[in-house]
Amino acid sequence: MVAISARALTKIYDDDGGGATVAVDGITLDVAPGEFVVVVGPTGCGKSTFLRLIAGLVVPTSGEVTVYKDVSLVSPSLYPHLSVAQNIGFPLRAHSWPAGEVAARVLEIAARVGVADLLNRFPEHLSGGQRQRVSIARALVRKPQVLLLDEPLSNVDAGTRAALRGEIVTVTRELGVTTLYVTHDRTEAMTMADRVVVLRDGAVQQVGPPHEVYADPDDVFVATFLSAPSIGLLAGAVQVTDAGVVVDLGAQALTLPSASLPASFDNARVTVAIRPLMLIDSGRPMSLTGKIHSIENLGHELLVRVEVGGVPSLFGPAAAFLSVRATAPLAVGDPLAVGVGADDLLLFDGAGRRIRFGVPLDRIS
């Protein structure tokens, strides 16, 4: 039983100049009833087109969509001449619901999304966050089976965004609505999704529970996109020795004593990704040395970028940085040794695909 099913769904737009843009490139995805799925990816990767295909607003070039019949797309534009109550009740009045039932349902939904005290206001007197709540209430008032949201939090301030992230998940769960939510924001993907779908150039890169995808990315794009602060990327060469896997970074090397890779990887050119780390961890078996390039003081901690030299990876910025979180006072220009555990380190081949190396679980630091 699925609520939303996409099969090899493709949308190609013809450009004015006679070329074509593949906005959605063969997406196959099933969404289970009641599931909250977040489609995430950078700007232009086809998120909105995919959502509009599911909503039936865009006709696919090829492939198929099947979806529960009762679908509601959250539209951010409220009717300016209608009060909040009239805006929320609009879909019910359009279906000729009796006035008394409209009023009762509007009250119920308004209370659930936290706008019950705003019912007599007009949209021009609402904040961005309040407008979003009202538009979500309007989309939920008919208790649809499927709710579709396209970047609903892009125009609200950071505090409201954090609150609404949780509230949207809670209300959709309480109502049992299957939800497809598109965003470019990795925090929304990580915190809201039952499953996340990472899109790139119209195609699915990886699907799964967000923390599984974060922990075990299939490629360098997914690892980079889901990481904040940014993941450090360096070019390296692998040596497979009896003592373990040595990753030569040019100026320095890391040895993963208990890691194993097939001998065919010996001398392989790789991209080494190093997750953002805690700073002082003497328990970590390896370390990289570098120089502090910049420090952001977040109040409770410092976010430190350490330039580690070596060769930057083709997949990353022009200089190789590690992001480190620290609490002790530090100064730009200071040398710093950064502890690295085997589970902080990911390897990718020349095409950006993950190379998984075996590390016995009890040896992971």
Ligand SMILES: Nc1ncnc2c1ncn2[C@@H]1O[C@H](COP(=O)(O)OP(=O)(O)OP(=O)(O)O)[C@@H](O)[C@H]1O
């Ligand atoms: N109506 C259209 N005609 C032609 N090209 C289009 C049309 N709509 C979208 N595109 C193109 O299709 C690609 C995907 O666009 P889409 O809006 O789906 O991406 P997105 O991931 O939602 O981007 P954003 O995060 O910036 O909203 C882009 O290259 C875009 O320029």
